[in-house]
Amino acid sequence: MNIIEAKNLVHEYIREDEEGNVEERLVALDHMDLHVKPGQFISVLGHNGSGKSTFAKHLNALLEPTSGSLWVNGMDVTKEENILPVRQSAGMVFQNPDNQIIASVVQEDVGFGPENIGVPTEEIWQRVEKSLKSVGMWEYREHSPNKLSGGQKQRVAIAGVMAMEPKCIVLDEPTAMLDPDGRKEVLAAVHQLNKEKGVTIILITHYMDEVVDSDYVYVMDQGKVVMDGTPRDIFSRVEELKEHRLDVPQITLLAYELKNAGLDLPDGVLTREELVSELCRLRDSNPNGSEVKDNKE
């Protein structure tokens, strides 16, 4: 069974004038299909305004579909009685860590969610400990969140979501405001949750290099899924991505340009290691390659 199943999902933002007449309809999601298996690490790419965040907000019932269906963890999100259980199954982490942290001490912030759903005190503390340890922030439990770095704050926000014991975490551009170190920290924490705790991850991002390690990638444009595949499939299609206002990781682009310049390289080179080994292969299989230099001398 899929943990997330969107079929023909449509969302329209409707603006009404004072008398309730419809002034404008904006189709943000346009018959979108997407499904995620439990335990997968999924990335969603798309330019600003492509509908990614609108989709994310459906996953924890912050927005309701205009038509079509969306099932999260086996529950129909349009049913009133499912709203709270859906929110518990799919936790959200947003872009700005400062907008998500409310308490004055780290551990209290993490305990806020479980406390709200009436978890017994003793269990709250167990959950707080487990969640903070899972993102590597346990030693900061008694700190004030406002003294933490961006990456640390974002990890506290993730711990707050983990304390609700969700099946799935949706991260909407969680690293957009972070420095390189902060970005690394947050991504490492998310990958660890996925591998060790089996939490399903939906990562929405504008950074192409964050997508390389995902299991599957969806590309959105104008409220539709326009491309989907493994990172290697997706990043092999450089020109198509550019049409959707996107990009490929720097290494992939370099390999693509080298290929266009005549080097015999495969499509969709994702990492430094791959490119180095491809270049080594070229060198070793081509006696006229780098050895030419020696002959000249």
Place this chain on the structure above:
Amino acid sequence: MSLVLKDITYRYSQETAYEKTALDHVNLEIHDGEFIGIIGHTGSGKSTLVQHLNGLLKATEGVMEYNGENIYQEKYDLKSLRTQVGMVFQYPEHQLFEATVMEDVCFGPKNQGLTKEEQLERAKEALKSVGLKEKYYEQSPFELSGGQKRRAAIAGVLAMKPSVLILDEPTAGLDPKGRDEILDLIKGMHEKMGITVILVSHSMEDVAEYVDRIIVMDNGSVLYDDVPREVFRHYEKLEEIGLAAPQVTYLMQDLKTAGFEVDCNATTIEEAKAEILKLC
């Protein structure tokens, strides 16, 4: 020579238990027409530094000069300094507030005391140079897309005709195309109008691609101040202080380790490509 910082030290919450030295004896010269990148991890002092450049913060110790004049001297016209050294903050679109894009961009020139006609002229010129189409001029700024809002906000600063433009992470939250568009726009303004640009960024790739000189801040001090190639040569030290080098710089290192005879200092895709093609 346009901006000179002499031994600038800045302490937050001085003489309280929370006292913290955010800038520690910083010496810098920023010349007319330069395109500078400032990098540093969160809390390294880069935002504090740029807020000194237009007098938003006053140094605890040290002197700052703009065009040879000490801006801390009595009766110095800070208001005029702030129009000449324009600042685009992070997420500048959060500062849009007027009913129309045009009115919003006119706000700066209006405060400079220009006539209505001059304001409009300045605003139109600024909106044109950020590439915002005329059909948006009378729209509410809140109806624009993320990238357009940011352009409108940058136009608001440009309308004051600054000779120095400081941008604090102008591409945060934009999609890759939007990122390239804003950076190309800034580069264009630098080249065509000769504006001095100071770009605060978290993206090593962007900094390597666009700027002529990089200032690396660490712990309130200037750690490196050099051209990108030279700065990224210290990639190990940069990692220690929470930064990194562009991906291609690491690739060149890996190639060297694998026995290729390459120059490891490439910082952009173009440089790396040229270097690798030499091998094959």
